[in-house]
Amino acid sequence: MKKIYVKEEYCMGCRLCEIHCLVAHSKSKKIIKAYKEEFPRVLPRLIVEEKGPISFALQCRHCEEAPCIEACLTGAMGRDKKSGAVTCDEDRCVGCWMCIMVCPFGVILRDEREKKVATKCDLCPDEDIPVCVAKCPNEALVYEEE
Amino acid sequence: MRMSLLAPEFRVIRDEEKCIQCEVCVRQCAFEVHSYDLEEGKVASDDSRCVGCHRCATLCPTQALTIIRYPQEFRRNANWPEQVIKDIFKQSETGGVLLSGMGSDKDYPIYWDHLLLDASQVTNPSIDPLREPMELRTFLGRKPDRLKIETKKGKPRLKTEIAPQLKVEVPILFSAMSYGAISYNVSLALAQAARTMNTFCNTGEGGLHRDLYRFGGNTIVQVASGRFGVHPDYLNAAAAIEIKIGQGAKPGIGGHLPGEKVSQSISETRMIPEGTDALSPAPHHDIYSIEDLSQLIYALKEATCYKKPIMVKIAAVHNSSAIASGMVRAGADIIALDGFRGGTGAAPTRIRDNVGIPIELALAAVDSRLRAEGIRNQASIIAGGGIRNSSDVVKAIALGADAVYIGTAALIAVGCHMCQKCYTGKCNWGIATQDPYLVKRINPDIATERLVNLLRAWSLEIKEMLGGMGINAIESLRGNRLRLRGIDLTETELKLLEVKPAGESL
Numbered sequence: 001m002k003k004i005y006v007k008e009e010y011c012m013g014c015r016l017c018e019i020h021c022l023v024a025h026s027k028s029k030k031i032i033k034a035y036k037e038e039f040p041r042v043l044p045r046l047i048v049e050e051k052g053p054i055s056f057a058l059q060c061r062h063c064e065e066a067p068c069i070e071a072c073l074t075g076a077m078g079r080d081k082k083s084g085a086v087t088c089d090e091d092r093c094v095g096c097w098m099c100i101m102v103c104p105f106g107v108i109l110r111d112e113r114e115k116k117v118a119t120k121c122d123l124c125p126d127e128d129i130p131v132c133v134a135k136c137p138n139e140a141l142v143y144e145e146e
Numbered sequence: 147m148r149m150s151l152l153a154p155e156f157r158v159i160r161d162e163e164k165c166i167q168c169e170v171c172v173r174q175c176a177f178e179v180h181s182y183d184l185e186e187g188k189v190a191s192d193d194s195r196c197v198g199c200h201r202c203a204t205l206c207p208t209q210a211l212t213i214i215r216y217p218q219e220f221r222r223n224a225n226w227p228e229q230v231i232k233d234i235f236k237q238s239e240t241g242g243v244l245l246s247g248m249g250s251d252k253d254y255p256i257y258w259d260h261l262l263l264d265a266s267q268v269t270n271p272s273i274d275p276l277r278e279p280m281e282l283r284t285f286l287g288r289k290p291d292r293l294k295i296e297t298k299k300g301k302p303r304l305k306t307e308i309a310p311q312l313k314v315e316v317p318i319l320f321s322a323m324s325y326g327a328i329s330y331n332v333s334l335a336l337a338q339a340a341r342t343m344n345t346f347c348n349t350g351e352g353g354l355h356r357d358l359y360r361f362g363g364n365t366i367v368q369v370a371s372g373r374f375g376v377h378p379d380y381l382n383a384a385a386a387i388e389i390k391i392g393q394g395a396k397p398g399i400g401g402h403l404p405g406e407k408v409s410q411s412i413s414e415t416r417m418i419p420e421g422t423d424a425l426s427p428a429p430h431h432d433i434y435s436i437e438d439l440s441q442l443i444y445a446l447k448e449a450t451c452y453k454k455p456i457m458v459k460i461a462a463v464h465n466s467s468a469i470a471s472g473m474v475r476a477g478a479d480i481i482a483l484d485g486f487r488g489g490t491g492a493a494p495t496r497i498r499d500n501v502g503i504p505i506e507l508a509l510a511a512v513d514s515r516l517r518a519e520g521i522r523n524q525a526s527i528i529a530g531g532g533i534r535n536s537s538d539v540v541k542a543i544a545l546g547a548d549a550v551y552i553g554t555a556a557l558i559a560v561g562c563h564m565c566q567k568c569y570t571g572k573c574n575w576g577i578a579t580q581d582p583y584l585v586k587r588i589n590p591d592i593a594t595e596r597l598v599n600l601l602r603a604w605s606l607e608i609k610e611m612l613g614g615m616g617i618n619a620i621e622s623l624r625g626n627r628l629r630l631r632g633i634d635l636t637e638t639e640l641k642l643l644e645v646k647p648a649g650e651s652l
Contacts, residue, residue: 010589012174012576019168019207031208035166053582137205138589 001084004133004143006056011140013055017132018044024124024131040113045121046132047107057132057141059121060107062086068099068108085123093117151235154193154216164210165189171202171211176572176584199565201574244495247568247578249395249487249554252499257506258538262648264629266616273618275609281619282605284549286526287311287455288479309479310455312386314549315344316605317620318539321530321551322368322390324352326403326412326424327491329585332560332577335593337361343601351390351401351426353415359383366457369446371400372426374416378449387446388457394488394531397461397502401426407571407580440476455479462486462508462531467515474516474525481525482551483508488531489554491578492569505531506545510643513546513625536607546625559600560593628652
């Protein structure tokens with residue numbers, strides 16, 4: 001399956017991926033509205049790791065054998081049959097954070113705006129290319145087959 | 147701290163309705179213009195630090211930023227304009243030589259914009275380059291005085307030995323920019339683009355990084371007064387060797403790469419200790435005459451078994467034509483002329499803005515002189531320093547150049563916004579810096595593509611212009627000043643350029 005890979009040598013830590021991820025998962029999908037009117041604000045579903053000049057964006061690796069799916073009590077964490085992406089059904093999620101405990105990459109985030117749910121990268125199912133990849137100004141993120 | 151008399155150069159206008167406080171601008175500015183106030187939850191900007199490079203405005207996801215000239219007005223005074231006053235403020239605060247990056251920004255005449263090209267009408271048909279083949283291929287190097295052809299078994303054979311030539315598919319080469327002045331990623335992009343477009347890049351005086359030896363076939367290596375990184379492998383890896391005597395932006399001045407920029411990798415490439423200043427003397431200490439130059443030219447030819455053309459680069463100065471004549475007689479196969487608008491990583495501002503002459507005049511003078519002396523065939527001419535677009539290239543070739551060098555235009559293609567702060571080492575576009583945090587901003591793959599696009603676009607335009615003139619090979623235009631007309635030029639200027647005024651027919 002196609003996954004997002006990072007070329008950390010060209011990641012300049014601008015965090016535009018984070019910003020556009022947030023916008024893509026907002027209600028309006030409009031950048032100014034998402035930031036200025038939609039509260040509580042949705043979370044970006046990726047994290048940018050930074051230390052000195054080294055930085056890179058990290059999202060769910062959509063593991064073949066995903067510990068989060070195994071650990072999930074309610075079956076909220078599952079695999080999208082079509083895309084192969086690991087996704088979280090937020091209606092079924094009870095916010096027990098077991099997935100967060102077992103994730104080896106630390107890329108599942110806590111969304112506590114309303115009901116506690118786990119939130120993570122969904123590979124932007126409505127887009128051809130995930131927005132973080134499409135909006136990276138330096139092409140440090142690529143979306144390709146393994 | 148004492149107050150500074152200097153007003154900011156730019157004003158950062160932040161549209162609060164659009165700003166989402168995402169801090170992209172904060173992270174992108176190496177000059178620390180923007181900062182995030184945690185208490186207020188707001189980004190603020192300090193105008194006094196802004197250099198006008200537009201990095202923040204370009205990356206702002208909501209286009210909330212506009213950079214404008216600082217609107218503070220001095221009382222109008224033709225004798226003491228704003229820049230003059232500010233320079234005095236600056237020098238009285240620092241006590242130092244004023245420094246600038248890039249080429250002169252002064253309002254001197256640009257002769258390219260006073261030259262007009264010819265086109266064919268009725269009596270000589272123009273050519274459609276989309277339908278008919280057009281040749282931009284150029285060979286650079288010494289050409290024989292005459293060709294001897296012998297016939298063996300009824301087949302003609304060339305008897306004359308041809309001197310080594312550089313073959314370019316587009317008569318545009320990347321001019322000398324050293325690793326040190328520019329980042330590794332930009333050097334790599336220039337080399338990759340040169341290979342793709344079958345032209346050449348130039349190492350400048352900074353040596354050739356060991357990972358770039360694989361591009362040797364598309365690289366011209368420089369031997370400058372500092373002799374940085376010069377060793378037999380370096381000379382033999384290249385397609386040609388350029389002896390740098392002078393640079394258009396700072397004729398008569400040496401170079402100085404500050405020790406902070408001499409990282410481990412640069413120290414290895416330049417063969418100097420890490421962290422030491424790389425000082426290029428103003429003259430070559432072994433060249434004080436044309437005879438001395440000849441010795442170095444032939445030393446380099448010996449070192450490379452006479453297989454590579456040797457180039458000599460000089461800044462365009464008042465006496466260029468006589469010097470060029472000497473260079474050709476000393477054995478140079480290619481002459482590179484660098485006009486006074488040529489770029490640099492750092493030059494004393496007064497030198498940059500007041501020394502040298504425009505490339506157009508120097509080129510015309512050198513070409514005329516070499517032709518008058520009957521030695522024009524013995525060397526090719528590459529003109530650089532102020533070539534901005536494809537029509538400049540065509541005009542340069544009509545004035546007598548074989549090919550041109552572009553440096554500034556190439557850097558603009560990869561993102562340079564001409565803020566002229568190369569010498570600070572804080573280039574926000576990741577070009578003129580060695581800071582590992584900033585260098586990453588150039589993705590060599592994107593930069594290569596942009597450079598290739600630029601050369602491709604220019605070559606298409608050159609073909610259109612040639613076609614319009616009814617010419618199907620760029621060779622037919624070289625030195626053909628009858629296809630040029632001058633507009634708005636004095637009689638002296640027309641005489642120096644050897645160009646007829648617009649309106650005058652053959």
